[in-house]
Amino acid sequence: MRTPNLPDSGFAPDGPLDVYATSITAADVAAMESFLAARLDEVGARYQATAPETRIAQSLYETAGFQLDQLNDTLTPSPDRETLLERLNLWNGLVHALQPWRGTPGHDGERWRLISWTDETTAVQARRPSTQRQGTT
Numbered sequence: 001m002r003t004p005n006l007p008d009s010g011f012a013p014d015g016p017l018d019v020y021a022t023s024i025t026a027a028d029v030a031a032m033e034s035f036l037a038a039r040l041d042e043v044g045a046r047y048q049a050t051a052p053e054t055r056i057a058q059s060l061y062e063t064a065g066f067q068l069d070q071l072n073d074t075l076t077p078s079p080d081r082e083t084l085l086e087r088l089n090l091w092n093g094l095v096h097a098l099q100p101w102r103g104t105p106g107h108d109g110e111r112w113r114l115i116s117w118t119d120e121t122t123a124v125q126a127r128r129p130s131t132q133r134q135g136t137t
Contacts, residue, residue: 014114015114015115016113017116017117018120019113019115020088020115020117020120020122021085021087021088021091021117021118021119022079022084022118022119022120023115024071024075024087024091024115025075026072029068029072031108031111032068032098033065033068035098035106035107035108036061036064036068036098038106039101040057040058040060040061043057044057060097063097064094067090067094071087071094074086074087074090075087081118084118084119087118088115088117088118092114094112095112095113095114098112
């Protein structure tokens with residue numbers, strides 16, 4: 001994709017190493033959804049329905065709304081590894097999408113950070129020396 005002429009909002013920060021995809025809750029998803037809806041309402045109040053600003057806000061709503069719905073769908077009681085990986089990827093995509101608002105009122109900069117691991121077990125296994133993971137020691 002061509003790089004648009006927009007200010008660089010930087011990369012979303014990594015979260016704590018003890019926060020996993022298993023840590024994401026329906027309340028987290030609802031908070032992101034509420035925050036985004038409020039920002040989009042601001043655009044709708046300022047611009048006419050046919051304005052380019054309203055159209056780009058509508059595009060963000062459609063894209064992020066779809067991702068939020070998918071993220072909600074991954075919040076099952078006993079998710080498998082594939083579902084947790086999908087949850088992690090959806091979460092991180094939404095964190096990136098909300099990055100331009102970091103530091104503004106209502107943006108939960110402490111919670112809305114990138115996640116590296118699906119669960120505690122995966123994180124522990126990844127931190128073991130490679131020889132130990134291969135069973136050679």
